[in-house]
Structures are given as C-alpha cells and as structure tokens.
Amino acid sequence: MASSQLKYMSLSVLVLQTTSLVLTMRYSRTLQAEGPRYLASSAVVLAEVMKILTCVLLVFKEHNYSLRALNSVLRQEILYKPIETLKLAIPSGIYTLQNNLLYVALSNLDAATYQVTYQLKILTTALFSVSMLGRRLGFYQWLSLLILMVGVALVQVGCSFMSKEAHSAGSQIVGVAAVLVACCSSGFAGVYFEKILKESKQSVWVRNIQLGMFGFVFGLFGMLVYDGDRVREAGMLQGYNAVTWTVVVLQALGGLVIAAVIKYADNILKGFATSLSIILSTLISYFLLQDFDPTRTLVCLRRGVSCLTLIWVMNKKLQDETNPKYQF
Numbered sequence: 001m002a003s004s005q006l007k008y009m010s011l012s013v014l015v016l017q018t019t020s021l022v023l024t025m026r027y028s029r030t031l032q033a034e035g036p037r038y039l040a041s042s043a044v045v046l047a048e049v050m051k052i053l054t055c056v057l058l059v060f061k062e063h064n065y066s067l068r069a070l071n072s073v074l075r076q077e078i079l080y081k082p083i084e085t086l087k088l089a090i091p092s093g094i095y096t097l098q099n100n101l102l103y104v105a106l107s108n109l110d111a112a113t114y115q116v117t118y119q120l121k122i123l124t125t126a127l128f129s130v131s132m133l134g135r136r137l138g139f140y141q142w143l144s145l146l147i148l149m150v151g152v153a154l155v156q157v158g159c160s161f162m163s164k165e166a167h168s169a170g171s172q173i174v175g176v177a178a179v180l181v182a183c184c185s186s187g188f189a190g191v192y193f194e195k196i197l198k199e200s201k202q203s204v205w206v207r208n209i210q211l212g213m214f215g216f217v218f219g220l221f222g223m224l225v226y227d228g229d230r231v232r233e234a235g236m237l238q239g240y241n242a243v244t245w246t247v248v249v250l251q252a253l254g255g256l257v258i259a260a261v262i263k264y265a266d267n268i269l270k271g272f273a274t275s276l277s278i279i280l281s282t283l284i285s286y287f288l289l290q291d292f293d294p295t296r297t298l299v300c301l302r303r304g305v306s307c308l309t310l311i312w313v314m315n316k317k318l319q320d321e322t323n324p325k326y327q328f
C-alpha cells in the first residue's frame, strides 16, 4: 500500500478508535450501574499484554511466519541491545502514568469535557516537536494551534456547565488536573517515541514490544501498589464484563494505531485527527448515552464545529507554507 494511503488509513482508524474508547471507557466507569467496578489499573496491565502479543504476531508475519526468524529478531533487537531497549523505558513509564490518569479523569468528568480538554495535547505536542525534533511550524500552523486552544477552552466552559451529572467542584478539579498532566505527558512521550522511531530503521512493532514490556512491568507495579489489597481479596479480574473487555481491546488497539500513525504520519497530524473525535463523541454521547442537557448540547457542538472548520480552512493555506506535510 502507498505510504500516503497508509497515512490516511491510520489517521481514520485513529478517529474511530479514539471516539469508541472514550465512550466505552466512560460508560464502563460511570454509567454502567450493576456489579462491582473493575480495577482500572488491571485494565491498563491487560491492554499492555494484548499489545505485546499482537506486536509479536505482527513481527512473526513480517518475517514470513518463521519462528526461527522471530526468535532471532527478538533476541538480536531486544535482548542483545539493552541500551536501545532501555530507551523505551522513558515513554513507557510516562504512558503508564498517563493511562492511569485518564481513568481518573473519566471517573470525574463527562466524555465531552474530558475529550476537549485533552485536545490541549496538540499544543504540548507541537512545543515538544519544535524543541526535540527541531521541527519548524509556520504562521498558520501556530495560529491553528492557538485557535484550537481557545476553542477547547470555550467548549470546556460550556460543557462543564451543561453536564447532567452533578460532579462536586473538587472532583471537577481532580479530573481537569489529571487531563492537564496527561496533555504534557502525551506530548513528550509521543515526540520521544517518534524520535526513536524515525532515527533508527527498526520495525515499529519491535519498538512497540519494547515499549509494551516496560509498560507491563510499570503497570503491574502500579496495580500492586494502588490496588494490591483488592487484587489479593477478589483477584485481578473482579468486576470485569463484556464492556470492560471492550475497553481493554480498544486501548490495546489504540496503542497499535498510534504507533502506525506516528510512523506513517506524525504526532501533530495525529493531534488534528483526534480532534475530529470531539465532534463524534459529543454527538454520540448525547444521542446514545444521554450524557447532556439537550438544549445546551447544540451550543457546545456549534463551538466545536466552528473551531475545527476554521482550523481546517486555515490549514488549507499551509499548502503555501514551507512544510506542506502538515496540511490536514
């Protein structure tokens, strides 16, 4: 498949995956009433296991289903290159923290407030791309980012007042603080991973196995520290049902899609693609989950759509800029 096709295909799958993950996660944490709640920390660990297994299968496929070749690649690239492998511990540790923070956020904020606030990661990603990758952004690109930020702030104000659910001011602050820390970690870890990926020839799936191995260790540690007593009491899979497993699979899929997007496109385009899921998840949140006051939902949506349209129109102008790669 041509690389531009792979680029747009990975970006489209990302929009769908982000939208479904947010809605299912939100439903699984708050709206699904019956039974005990599952441990978010155990879902993070299981998603890492699923990612590692899928990536091993993908490397197996890359090497024409030869077990010998698979064994040799894994040894050569992971076991015999400890320094290269250790480099992945940094984004992995940050992602593990981030994955747990997002559960905190979605336990305290409605899906749309969470989703739009999290779009601030576009700005942090741009700042890290400029400082760590030496990327240069043109005037319209910075302006797009600025408008996106203002849009995010506007929708955030609108959405937090319109949610049907009564959150205490305290839990709103906890939720927003969790998302803001996640924005910084997302920007840094994403750009760091892109740097590692684009500076070496190693397969993206091997890199993902390295990332997942550390993710598994950190996640397990986090689960034992925070939920150790509960795991000993009722096991790691307490409260799991079909919805929980869907969240785990979607989160694992997300890791794979994001890795593909970083490889075939880049982190900035990834940010713009996920912005589209604001509109989708706000719409679905309203129609399926009835998460909002209907009269105000339209105001919120209108703001979101206007900002994205403006950004899209401005990004058309990027064709004239020195770096047409970022046209969206």
Ligand code: C5P
Residues within 6 Å of the ligand: 051, 095, 096, 099, 185, 186, 187, 190, 193, 208, 211, 254, 255, 256, 258, 259
């Ligand atoms: O929100 P953001 O785009 O930063 O989310 C990144 C998510 O993708 C995290 O959940 C992280 O664990 C996952 N990821 C992954 N493999 C990669 C890159 C990201 O699993 N190579």
